[in-house]
Amino acid sequence: MDTVEENGRDSPVLEEPFAPLYKIRVADAVKNGEAVQFTIKVHKVKDDEDGFVVRQFEDVEWLEHCLVTQQGVSGLIFPPLPPRPELDARSAEAKSKKQLGSSTKVIVGDEFQKDCRNLEKYLRLLISHEVFGKERALENFLTLKETYGNLRRQTELRLRKELMSRLSNVVGEVRKGGHRDIDEKFQQVRDWSSEYLSALKEDSANFKKTVFAQRRLAGAYGHLGTSLTSTSVYKDESSDKVDKLMGCLAEAMNDAKHGLEVLSTNDEKTLGFQLEFYCRYMDSLKEMLYRRTCLLVQYEDANKALEKAKPQKRQAAEEAQEAAQKAYNSCTDMARRELKTFEQERLRAFQHGLSAYAESQVKTARDTYALLVKSLATVKKMDI
Structure with missing residues (x-):
């Protein structure tokens, strides 16, 4: 500085x-x-x-x-x-x-x-x-x-x-992934990242299932609405009333279908996007921790090689040990800063995602409710 x-x-x-x-x-x-x-x-x-x-x-x-x-x-x-x-x-x-x-x-x-x-x-x-x-x-x-x-x-x-x-x-280098860390805080981060990523992937998969279920239900509403729009073959006063009633119900089904489609789209854009994105981002974090672990193993191996080095090879072993130590320390210092920044970004992202998800849920529910209330009012006004 x-x-x-x-x-x-x-x-x-x-x-x-x-x-x-x-x-x-x-x-x-x-x-x-x-x-x-x-x-x-x-x-x-x-x-x-x-x-x-x-x-x-x-x-x-x-x-x-x-x-x-x-x-x-x-x-x-x-x-x-x-x-x-x-x-x-x-x-x-x-x-x-x-x-x-x-x-x-x-x-x-x-x-x-x-x-x-x-x-x-x-x-x-x-x-x-x-x-x-x-x-x-x-x-x-x-x-x-x-x-x-x-x-x-x-x-x-x-x-x-x-x-x-x-x-x-x-x-x-696969064998290095399970090597115990000499820094307890980094070992805790490694343990946490594995558990958190597993839970995050499960949450993301379950959230997608919910969104897909909403889309399938929207499709069912659409099919039902189409079925209700068929008109009677015989035209008389009673059949006209039935057709109007079925038409109103079909419109309500289409409104419900539209509401679920909007809900699914917003769910994907808000919380769904953050869950899916941070599954990939956590993989990147684990890759960084793995690279650091590999450098740690190289540093420990260099220390062992230096202890066993013969006099004629001691200078080369010292240089290798210094290079390994420098690479490991540099990576560790950088990783500490990165983990702090990552955690802040993760918390802000999920705060924004959850807030946007809740807001879209409320807004879509209100809009759909207003449309369905309108259809219900139309049915009540019918002279059946």
């Missing part, structure tokens, strides 16, 4: 919180052949300039690769990469059957709005991060236009080779 001299003594200068260099909004997404293209509106804070770039999901994967392959980022919690958009008909059919039931003939349309929301959350976490927000890779992603796609495509072959190398390293 920098210092300034005050009254003959050095006093610390407090560092200001990192201010994002950009403001972004993922405006829309469209299908272009076999890819989904996102239009990202970008505002440069320093220059007060507005612009936009068009990116596809492979560009987002390339950005993530550039960030995770840097040196000295072991202690960082990487924002989770958004799920890949589903484009093929088979995936759409499977998704529809899962949400609306195995017997449904309705195909759920593209969820590009959800894809935009996931990408926007990912990018906003990056631009607000004190390390990622300053990276050239992120700057290129948000500012380069025609040249960015060429830059990504030129490195695809090298990416495949590096991926195979990384997978080999992961297989060789």
Whole structure:
């Protein structure tokens, strides 16, 4: 930390919180052949300039690769990469059957709005991060236009080779995941993260089941409303009254259907989004803790090697031990800051998600109630 001299003594200068260099909004997404293209509106804070770039999901994967392959980022919690958009008909059919039931003939349309929301959350976490927000890779992603796609495509072959190398390293380091931590606080975080992630995934799955049940019930209301709209073959005064009554009931069924559809959509956008997002984010946190554990094992192995080193190899062993200690300490210091920031962000996100969920529940219930009361009043006025 920098210092300034005050009254003959050095006093610390407090560092200001990192201010994002950009403001972004993922405006829309469209299908272009076999890819989904996102239009990202970008505002440069320093220059007060507005612009936009068009990116596809492979560009987002390339950005993530550039960030995770840097040196000295072991202690960082990487924002989770958004799920890949589903484009093929088979995936759409499977998704529809899962949400609306195995017997449904309705195909759920593209969820590009959800894809935009996931990408926007990912990018906003990056631009607000004190390390990622300053990276050239992120700057290129948000500012380069025609040249960015060429830059990504030129490195695809090298990416495949590096991926195979990384997978080999992961297989060789699986044994380190269960290593006991020497820092009790980090061990507590590791234990908590495993238990919390398991509970979070269960909550997210159950919440999705609730949303899907609401959609299936909405579909049933729609079928019932359609059945009630059939008119009588014989036209007389009694059949006319029945038709009017059935028509009013059909309208009420359609209102109930609309209310459940709105409720399901809002549930997904509020609490459902936070639950699903933090399942992926907790995986990122566990990956960071795993990387730190690997460095801890390397540090302990270096200490053992130094103790057993022969005189002619002692200098090399000391250098290896110092390097391992430096990497471990750096990762640990960074991890402490990251965990604090992550916890604050998690609490704010769920507070916002729960508040928005409750507000949408109340508003949708009131709107649906008003429509049903209107239909009931119409029935009461009928001369039956």
